[in-house]
Amino acid sequence: MAFIHKYSTISKGNTFNQGIIDCCINSKIATDITHPDYKDVIAGINLRRMSVIVKMGLANTIKCSSKNKIDAIVVATGLASLHNSELFLSALLDPRQHILSPTPFVNSVHNTISGEIALHTQNKGYNITYSQGSLSFEGALLDSILLTKEGKNVIVGGVDEAIPPLDNLSAKIKSKEKLTTGSTFFNVSPNKNGSLAEIVNCIITKEKKANYYITDNFNSNEDVLISGHSTCNHSKKINTLNYSKFSGIFMSNPAFGLQLAVELLNANITELDGCKLPSKIKRIFIINHASKNDIGIIILRK
Amino acid sequence: MSISITGLGIVSAIGMNLDENLNSLQNLKSGISNIDLINELQENFLGGEIKLTNQELSLIAFGKDQPEVLPRSLLLSLIAAKQAWGENNISPKIKTVIIGATTVGGMDLVEKILEKDVRIQLLAHNPSGIITDYLADYFHLDEFKTTISTACSSAANAIILGSRMIKNGLADRVLVGGGDALTKFTVNGFNSLRIYDTDFCKPFDNNRKGLNLGEAAAYIVLENKKSMAITKNKKVASILGWGNANDAYHQTASSPNGEGAQKAMQLALDEAKLSSKDIDYINAHGTATPNNDLSEGRAIEKLFGQKQLFSSTKAFTGHTLAAAGIIELIYSILSIKNNTIFPTLNHNALMPELKITPVTNIIENITVNTVLSNSFGFGGNNATIIIGK
Numbered sequence: 236m237a238f239i240h241k242y243s244t245i246s247k248g249n250t251f252n253q254g255i256i257d258c259c260i261n262s263k264i265a266t267d268i269t270h271p272d273y274k275d276v277i278a279g280i281n282l283r284r285m286s287v288i289v290k291m292g293l294a295n296t297i298k299c300s301s302k303n304k305i306d307a308i309v310v311a312t313g314l315a316s317l318h319n320s321e322l323f324l325s326a327l328l329d330p331r332q333h334i335l336s337p338t339p340f341v342n343s344v345h346n347t348i349s350g351e352i353a354l355h356t357q358n359k360g361y362n363i364t365y366s367q368g369s370l371s372f373e374g375a376l377l378d379s380i381l382l383t384k385e386g387k388n389v390i391v392g393g394v395d396e397a398i399p400p401l402d403n404l405s406a407k408i409k410s411k412e413k414l415t416t417g418s419t420f421f422n423v424s425p426n427k428n429g430s431l432a433e434i435v436n437c438i439i440t441k442e443k444k445a446n447y448y449i450t451d452n453f454n455s456n457e458d459v460l461i462s463g464h465s466t467c468n469h470s471k472k473i474n475t476l477n478y479s480k481f482s483g484i485f486m487s488n489p490a491f492g493l494q495l496a497v498e499l500l501n502a503n504i505t506e507l508d509g510c511k512l513p514s515k516i517k518r519i520f521i522i523n524h525a526s527k528n529d530i531g532i533i534i535l536r537k
Numbered sequence: 538m539s540i541s542i543t544g545l546g547i548v549s550a551i552g553m554n555l556d557e558n559l560n561s562l563q564n565l566k567s568g569i570s571n572i573d574l575i576n577e578l579q580e581n582f583l584g585g586e587i588k589l590t591n592q593e594l595s596l597i598a599f600g601k602d603q604p605e606v607l608p609r610s611l612l613l614s615l616i617a618a619k620q621a622w623g624e625n626n627i628s629p630k631i632k633t634v635i636i637g638a639t640t641v642g643g644m645d646l647v648e649k650i651l652e653k654d655v656r657i658q659l660l661a662h663n664p665s666g667i668i669t670d671y672l673a674d675y676f677h678l679d680e681f682k683t684t685i686s687t688a689c690s691s692a693a694n695a696i697i698l699g700s701r702m703i704k705n706g707l708a709d710r711v712l713v714g715g716g717d718a719l720t721k722f723t724v725n726g727f728n729s730l731r732i733y734d735t736d737f738c739k740p741f742d743n744n745r746k747g748l749n750l751g752e753a754a755a756y757i758v759l760e761n762k763k764s765m766a767i768t769k770n771k772k773v774a775s776i777l778g779w780g781n782a783n784d785a786y787h788q789t790a791s792s793p794n795g796e797g798a799q800k801a802m803q804l805a806l807d808e809a810k811l812s813s814k815d816i817d818y819i820n821a822h823g824t825a826t827p828n829n830d831l832s833e834g835r836a837i838e839k840l841f842g843q844k845q846l847f848s849s850t851k852a853f854t855g856h857t858l859a860a861a862g863i864i865e866l867i868y869s870i871l872s873i874k875n876n877t878i879f880p881t882l883n884h885n886a887l888m889p890e891l892k893i894t895p896v897t898n899i900i901e902n903i904t905v906n907t908v909l910s911n912s913f914g915f916g917g918n919n920a921t922i923i924i925g926k
Contacts, residue, residue, distance in 0.1 A: 350916020374683030
């Protein structure tokens, strides 16, 4: 069984220090990403050459690390470092540039994030990167569930960055909103003691099958549904919280939704953002509709 | 738990199917030549290029003209996946998942769009998941899908995930593989790192200067017994063990003693419940970069001793990045099936740092029961798979 012990988010507002609910309830959602002071978390000597996306992943990893040895690092990223991809592409297509710097090339590689996390935390264990568009995080989480079955103590997270001219891509993932930057990581282990929540299931399937699954399994008296999209089909019938409203849109933002769910399971609140909550929440369904034809479902309980 | 490989599909610079690849390997025919299908590369590069245009690939993939513009990596992947999937059908009794691997995704289209200076619509084609999305729809696989992108070890890690999903009862059948086309991005990228040989690459040679890139795609079908009872597919080979470990040494380079490589190989032996003596042949990562071959060579020597038979097939195909792990797994299967060890081409001078010697002439009529295949990548990523009969 997979139990969540720690979480950490870098997003709009001071989520890194206050968590998500605190930032939402106080309605102080910032319009753009609020980076923590990385010097407080990452040794300065390492910071200088580190790209933003690596800083976010590493700072979140350090915050999620436990006293117990971390056996595996699992990262989800839809687009990796767009900043570096764009830099290298522009340079190589510019006929005036004869000598290319390898730095943006190396930093654009998807698993630079998981690799740099391993390097800076000197972690020699299992290391992997998932990149399946808007369903990247669900793949990473499924692997983490497998890893806990294998007895491993896991760091798993999602991270993506926006670069200014990405409106067309936003349209592709069915959103009129601008893409944003964000990252959420967790410590997941097979150990139930002291855990904040248990991951019951993680599914990727087609919309029709997902609808059957939710209809069969969701109990509105005791379960809560949170979704990445305001026009979620299920929201007509079910009281739904929209996590993207707080995180902004990025491909790995179901990770943000998962942290919101963990916080909800452990908070004594009856309402959040106009959504009435059962007095004792049994399970939370995190529904991700951002992919064209597929639905990601993560189910969580205390 | 037995994990059987029941379907194979491969396209590379040495052949557009399994038989053509075997024929080239047996006849020592390398696929490395001048790269001439990518426009406006600023220098001449040698690479394992498939000499077919996207239109020609599309015709092979679909059997007819296809109006939709698709990335080259996707076309290669579709051709290979169709060969591997063969006559398999969807069945509600068999939980089937698809796992892909790529580094470049649709980067070739991004480059084309950028050249015309339409700017950044580009990155809509960049997500690595587009190939798996397309294949999942094409084969009607709607259970679970994902894509792994760990640079040059991507496909090996995809096979490892598929094997672990079967072992833990999360899947009965897995269509798994990877594909990477040659792109300006990767050719220029490796050249900017000064590890792209201007001559034919020379794995494990003392005068090696670096790699030649290549393009390829390969897919395999993995099944458990329950699935095979329904599909009646025949076992070609078995996955026996796997290991993934990180070197945590440098962003792109391997540690001088190959610590991560040793750990990945040891984990794979442990999973397979085998000792180093049981490995008949190692298909090495052997990229022909000064760093990789020294690090990997030392790791092999330390774990397996001086007499271990090993070779790198990179001089046949070029380094095919995300696809390398799976095309070399398929070559390892061909070694078992044909009692043959395929050699390291272009090898003239032994590395003085190593006491082990790569296989440089083809060895035929040799019993090969168990093969270990290595795939190492940027980010300190080391992945090892062991297969058997």
